[in-house]
Each structure stands twice: as C-alpha cells, then as structure tokens.
Amino acid sequence: MSISAPLSSGISAEAVRRRLHGQRFDLPGIVVHVALLLSLLFSLVVLGVLVYDLVSGGWDVFASRFASFLSGTMRFAASESGIAQALRGTLWIGVFVVALAFPFGIGAAVYLEEYAPDNRLTRVIDINIRNLAGVPSIVYGILGFAVFVKTLSGLTGGRSVIAGGITLAILVLPVVIITAAEAIRAVPDDLRQGGYGLGATRWEVTRTQVLPYAAPGILTGTVLSLARALGEAAPLILVGAVVGRLGSNPGLFDIGSLDQRFTALPIVITYWAGLPQPDFRALTAAAIVVVLAIVLAANAAAILMRNRYESKRG
Amino acid sequence: MSRPRGTTVPTHETVAAVSTRPDLRRGDEGEGAGSKPLVFGVEDVSVYYGGFRAVRNVDLAIGQQEITAFIGPSGCGKTTMLRCFNRMNDLIPSARIEGTISYHGVNLYEDGVNPVEVRRRIGMVFQKPNPFPKSIYDNIAYGPRIARLDGDMDELVEQALRRAALWDEVKDRLKDLAMGLSGGQQQRLCIARALAVDPEVILMDEPCSALDPIATGRIEDLMEEIKSSYTIIIVTHNMQQAARVSDRCAFFTAEVNETSDTRTGILVEFDRTEKMFSNPADERTENYVTGRFG
C-alpha cells in the first residue's frame, strides 16, 4: 500500500483505478455475446424438440405393440403394419457398406498417405475424392440405377438390396477415405521412422505401427459413414427400393433373396410420411425413432470415442 | 542364427588405404598394423533435396568397431549424411544422392540392393527416444519378428536388453508399456531394440540431446561397452561427448553459396579424435572445437 501514492503527477490512485476499470457496461459486447450464444443453442433446441416431438408421436405404437411393429410387414391398415422388411433392407445395406466401403476406403487412404508418390496421378486422385464427397446423394442413385440395376442386372438381380447396398457403399466411400486419411496423417512420424530404421517394409510399418495408432480415428470415421448410409433414402429411391407396400418378407438372413425387390427404413418413412391417414403419422414417428436410435447411437458412440482418444493423446 | 554370406574374394581394405586425398588420409602416427578394416567408404557424395544441395563432395572412411563422430554447426548436413548410410533418405521423396557409399565393398545404392535389408544390417537410433506404443518386450521383439529371425524370443529380448544395460531395470516389467520408462531408459530401449535385429553398424543421431547429464553418461558408457562388437557413427553437438567417446571425428560446416541464398554442407576435416581436438589441421575446425564458432 505504501507505493500506491502518486509520486509526482497529480493523479490520485482512485482516478487511475477508475480508468483501468473502464466502462463496466459494454452493451454491444453483451448483445453480440448473447446473440452468438443463442445461435449456438439453436441446434441443441432443435435437436431436443425434434427428438421429443418424434418420440412422443411414436410412443403409442411402442407402448401398444412394440413386438408386432418390429416383426410386422407393410399392410393397408396402420394398426397391422410393421417394419420387418425395412429392418432387413437396412441391415443388409449396412453389411454391404461394411464389406465394401470400409476395406476400399481404408486401403485408399493408406495408399494416399503412406505409399503414393507426389505426382500428377496422386493429385488427380486426391482432388477427385474431395469432389466425389460433394456429389449429391441422388446423383449416386443415378449411378446405382444405370450401373447396378441396368448394366449389371445379371449380377445384382436389378432393383435389389445388392444394387442398393453397393450404391450406398460407393456413396460413403469418399467420406471413409477422407476421415481415414486424416487419422493416418495424425500418426507421429517417429513411429514410422522407428519401424523403417529396424528394417521394416512399408507395409510392415503400416500394419504394425500406423494402422494400430490410427485405428480409433479410422473407426470413428467409418462408424459415422455407416450411420450416414443407414439413414440415406434418395439413392435407394433411384435404385428402385419399393416406396409402397412390399409383398415379400424373406427372413432376415435369407441370402438367396438378396436379388429380390426390397425396402429400407428411410424408404418406409418416406412412404408413410406421404400417406394421408393420421394413423400412419404415429407409425412414421415410430419408424423414425427406430432409425434415430440406430443412427444417433452410432454417431454418439463414434464422437465420444474420438474425443476420448483425442484428449488421451493430447 | 546365421545369415548367408558371400564367398567372393576377400578384400582387406583398410581405412588408412582408402583415401587418396591428403587431408583425409588418416593420421599416420601409430596406425599401420593397427588400422581397422573398412566398413563404409564414402566417395564424393553430394545429397540434394529437390534442387537444393544440402551437402557436397564428402569423402569418408568408417572403420570397423570404431566410433566415428560427426560434429558441426546446425544445418550443415550431419543428419542428412548419416541417413545416407542406411538409406533412410529414400523415404524422403525429394532426396537424391550422388557419389558412392560402399559397404564392405558393395555400393549401397546399386541396383538390386534393398533398403529394407540395408536397414536391418545398419540400425538407427534417433534424436528423440521413439519407443513404439507397445510393451517393453514387444518393442524389442518387433525387429526380430518382422525380420522373421527364428529362435527363442525371450532369450533374444533378454540379451538385447542386457547389452543395452537395461535388463536389470526392466526385467520385472517387460509387459509394461515402454512409454512408462524415463527418457534415458527409453533411449536405451531404442538402442536395445536396434541391437535385437543383430546389426553390424549403429547410426545415432544426437541420441543424448533429449536427456539429462546422468542419462547421457549411461548412454556414453553403453557405447563404450558395445563398441567392441559394433561399428558406431554418432552425430553430436556436444564437443565433450565427441571427444570422450569417439575414435574418429568428422567436422562438417556449411558454406554460403554465392549465387543463391542457400547453404551447403561440406566436410572440413576428418581425423583421429585426439588429433582433431588437440591439433586440428584446419583453422575452422580449431575455431569450432574451441567454441569460437557455431
């Protein structure tokens, strides 16, 4: 306290303090801050309202006939309809995405990050992948229709879940590549150098050092892509998923009928959402809750997993 | 564990015989019969990164079971030069080498030579300890496994750790993650990891620069110990270290190019370490080792 007295100038400590504290009330600052915060919270509110609205809309269906809703087929009467065929289609689409998009996507990412020479071809591939990621999903539907429904109908059976599954695998492939490449890029170079220094080949370094380290990041990206594929409808409409009542109902694991016509959860939602009868509203909401449960659970798991690893590794 | 060995005409070149340039010829006091067989012969090597020449016209001779130190100011190309000996520079797409480096008479850069095999025989220890995110055991076993060396892995791991003077400290926690070790222990682990693939040469790039003096001392002791079985090249910024551990010393510096604003590394002097530190032939060496420069 002894030195707080002014030395020579006539300014009192109180005056200095007042100046340093400045204006207490920064109105524009506060207004902007609040506006920004509100726009941030908007997403949360929307998500909350959306989930609440749909869960409450579909609740009756779950409460009154959960099992028959899951195991039922598509009927004229809402009270008898169920999503068994849609679940089957969605399951098989998931299988195709996992079986095709994951290995091809991770393989391409490994090539681009670990192997590719810095030449023209590599740059073309790189730019091409980023452009593919921006192509609207319905255009992939056109690809699926022209190639897998028409040209290769002998292999796919035409408008089948095979054609739909391959199309969605292609749709998410660029995203799988981009996220996997990002995860691989984050692997510290020390590890690679250590491996090479001991006489490991490129593939040995990749398999034993790079991929294990990048695995959580790659897994996050792949799960997010899978979730995206399971929620897609537009390409499936083009590929000929049945937007209407589907008669056949083969078993979940009946591989022999994979070349038959099919439907999937997002397609059933689209169809029911367009029906005028109010009973189908509740049914649509219930189907949406099922799809949201699958997709959001996958999303949340992937995001949490990534955040955990990020904070662990600093 | 045996490895196929060629049976061509033995050529007992010696280090003293290789260089014709007077400034590179080994000091002649007391050498003669004692000169070691030659492991590496470096002739007129220049290294480029794209269009940039990082080092030029280097001639060197590395003797067997000796410790050779590379010293010189930052950016003069010591690391660049070192990484040529096990073709680590192949991993940098822009890097290119001119001249020849022969290893027991075989040009390391000739067609048919496989960098992977070269690196197995010529191990490397890095500036920052870089243990793999695996157990201590798996770190050591990594090299032998990929090289498909057969035999009792437990025994091999133990021997490698013993050679690196780390066994007693870690024998009870071989399954623990290597990252739990101290920095000095990690670096000795990296040395043990390199020894486990049974190399002949070990390249060390400032292996102690991330360590405290005590850990540094232990690594220096270790080098002294294993030198009877291995040929070692070490890059260091630490004059005392170079003077303490090395048999021979190569002093590099960077010269500014007149035409462009770039710097290219050159080898100034290469001689026995005592000579380099007591009676260097070149003024620049003297300035550097006495701390007047760099």
Added chain:
Amino acid sequence: MAQLITSQPGPGLTSADLRGDPRRMRKETVVRGLLFAAAATSIIISGLIVYSLVRETWTFVSQVDWALVWGDGWFPRRGQYDIKTLLVGSLIVTVVGLAVAGPIGLGAGIYLSEYASARVRKVIKPTIEVLAGVPSVVVGFFALTFISPEIIQRFREATPQQTMAAAGIGVAILIIPLVASISEDAMRSVPRSLREASYGLGARKVTTVGKVVLPAAVSGLVAAFIVAFSRAIGETMVVFIAAGKSGGSLFETNPLEPGLTMTAAMASIASGTDSVVGEALTFQSLFFVGAILFVITLALNIVADRFVRRVRERY
C-alpha cells in the same frame, strides 16, 4: 538358437546379401498393388457417374422439343419439361435454407471459436455433430409435421402444409452444423498473434472479432457458404417430403406455396409406377436434371476448394 552372435560380415559381403527376403518383397509389391487399386477405384466411380449421366442425357437433349424445356411447368409424364420451374424451386429452397442456416451457423461457429470455454466446447460440439447425423428423411418429416403447422402456419394460417419455406427451414437444420464447423475451422486458423495485436491496442472482444478475426477468415467463411449452398441444392428427401408437388408443378416463385426442386423431381419420377408411363422422354428427363445438378454442385465444390486452399496457403 536365438543368440546375438554379432556376425560381422567381414570382407566378402556381396550385393546378393543386401537383396532381402524375396517373399517379403513380393508381399510388399502385392500389397502396394492392392492399395493402389483401392485408391484408383475413386477414379472409376467418377467415370461411372459421368457414364451414367451422359447416355440418357444425350438421348433427351437430342430428341426433346426445346420449346417444352422452357415452357409452362414441369410435368414430365405429360411431356412438359420446363427446367426453370425446377431451377427456381431449388433456388428458393436453397436461399431460404441459407438465410436461416447462414447467420445461425456462423454465429455458432464464432461462439465456438472465439467465446466458448473449453468445457462448453466439449459438451456442445458433439451435440452439434450429432445433429449433423440426423437423416434427412427424419428432418423432412419434422418439417412437415412440426415446422409447418407449429411455426409457419402460426404466422400465416392460410399457408398450405407443404411449402418450399418449410422445406427450406428443414434444409437449414441439416446444414447448420456444416456451416458452424467450417466457419469455426476458418476462424481458428487465424493466427493468435493477429488477435493479440488487436487486444494489445486496447480493442474490445467484439471489435477484435468483427474487425480482425472475421476479415482474416473471410476466405474460409465464403467456402463454408458455398459448401452449404451445394449441400442444400443437392438435398432431396426434405424437399420430397415437405415441399409437396411431387408429380409436377407449375412455375412458382412464392416460398409459401408448394414447389418442386430438381432433386424432388428426380425422386418422384423414380418412385412412380415401375414402368414410367406417359411421354417417351420422362425417364430420360431424370438423367437430364441429374446432369444439371451434378454440374452445378461440382462447380460449387471446386470453387469452395479454392477458397479453402487460400486459407491454408495464407497461414
């Protein structure tokens, strides 16, 4: 016997000794080939997209009566292919979407990058990312059954339930996370030193953000908007469910009326009866619209990429 016999390859080492295990090397070559094939697949996919679009588009373009392509409305089953109906429909939905998502997404991005504490970020960012994962059919249904009756019809009762505005707001919900994350990235890449220079001059936070950070990040923000535009114009299901007019539409410029976009027009041709009836070119018109959409989004993405690159080069 595993022993570290330090086998010194004395004189007599030959280049054959440095060749390495041929089996390992062969494996390396095979793996490299496979990985390259995986990467090259992306080129094949691009080729297939173009191949799929070009053939039928060519049939359409070469056979159609062009007076019908710039006419009174989009009724493909009756042979009326007025493309401006679809272009304007797409534009209206996209503009509504961006008008809502632009400010909100940008605001969220600014808050996350400049204001949020680490704790807030940690909770809110994942939530926004989860919103990004909501399938578009779900948002479409939400727009139809919630946004339209609970919001739009409250303001103007006479509005039909299916409108381009409702679809536009639905599209906005889908692209807010995108705008937020790209603009946040753009602002985070503005170097600290710039902000400190501003604070060092005694500027307040609002001033620093508005006068220093935003201008410095402008390339990235532009990129965010272009990417969002591209996403919005390619969005199908929200519009298909919430904007009405699936069969065909007259030229319509009022957002509070039902309308048809390029994407919804394609989906309704495809989801119609199995054998497309009506004019012979109905089926081909789908490809024609698809080709236009593809070219538009491709151009937008290329431009956006330029802007993103500019950010990277600068810092």
